[in-house]
Amino acid sequence: MSLRVVRADVNQPSPRPGDTAATDPALDLVLDNPAWASLTGAHAHLGEGNDLARRFRSDVSPFSAVRDWSDPDVWAAILDLVGYDADFLAAPHEDVPVPAGWAHGNTLHGVQLVETAQVAARPDEEAVVLGAADVPEMIDLVERAQPGPFLTRTHELGRYVGLRRDGRLVAMAGERLRPGGWVELSAVATDERYRGQGLASRLALDVVHHARERGERTFLHATADNTTAIRLYEHLGFALRRGVTFGSVRTPAAP
Template sequence: MTITDTDHRAEDPVLDDPVLDDPAWSALSGTHAHLAEGGDLARRYPADVSPFAAVRTWDDPGVWDAVLDLVGHGAEFPAPPESVVLPHGWVRGDPFAGVQLVETERLHGRPDDEAVVLGAADVPEMLDLVARAQPGPFLPRTYLLGRYVGIRRDGRLVAMAGERLRPAGWTEISAVATDERHRGQGLASRLVLDVVHHVQERGERAMMHASAGNTNAIRLYESLGFRLRRRLAFGTVRTPVSTGRTPVSG
């Protein structure tokens, strides 16, 4: 996740919270450390939990070997900032534009009486809904990252939302999905506010990421009380295919 724009940070201490500059590393070295694979320089979630991975810093010469040890040769890893020069054999992929949204004082969570907590037994339905609604990555054990809730109609899961990254003091709301036949009923808003309620109850703030092109969703989240913090470039690098070591930290 590469940050490309800082115009919206202003002097607001919420917008300026440094853990939001690298929420994946904060989560993997904090609340989600029990799920993390890797070491002091590079970490990731298990492949069936989340595709997110991060490094402590790109300034340490040993980071390249740490990433290579973690993901192997010819594998993808979240890209460093454009200003970071890649070692020989590492290749950047094409990034896509995204946004990071954070709560404002206008965001007031509220529990929803119809929301049911989802868990392991609900995974097949959750995966099916995600496949149809395309809210972003959701894998067989993503539910381990936090609290996921849904709404059922005639026993069938038709809407869901939940918690993903947990950087210090924050919770990312993710997997906001509604069955096409049940859109326009406000189900997504209700579930987001239910998740927000539980986040705020434990003294944390809510945040979100979205594709910059998903303008309808961004307008919805802004209407609920989120605001833009940063524009991002979501991109990856591919590690060298060669079995030789990275000639950086030796």
């Protein structure tokens, strides 16, 4: 696998505030903590928490985030948010020790990719916008294709589109996290019987197109071992920005 890595150009002029087109993804620190930026920005109304720890509402998304793992008060903030003997779906860096009584959950290595100018974004005339009435079909497709978690209100995170065959939803894609100036491509799923027809690519390019229309750029996450998906996104023009680790911590049992 030969992903093109986005690198900072030290000779590039500093972007103006709000000028996302001029922002170098390698320097855009909002992408280092996109869940927190989303939960304190565009998706604040879909989350709950405090100044140090936040999470999405349970019917929207399982993801959580903290402002800064190095803040010594972050552990009390998490405990205040989720309570004792509970999982918090975010994990500190390996060099940040968890307090006594806390435990690391399973970890999963992944990658973060960002769009480049090579992405030939375009609207798909056959794509239909999906909403609340389509949730049962969307959940059914996600359960079969397994692109990642999708709940009853996940569609409220952004714009979701799909393709139908004989009235049945066979492919979908949409928007998840919304850190400032960026939107996360997510829930890219295709019915097994319709794979190999380029449906996922068409919908991904549609998502990128409409994000650009709003002045936003697109990024995404994939597990590091999902080489098929990573190759697809590289072929579309996405580039590796950094590696990421998905994980969780469990709060102590009640005293």
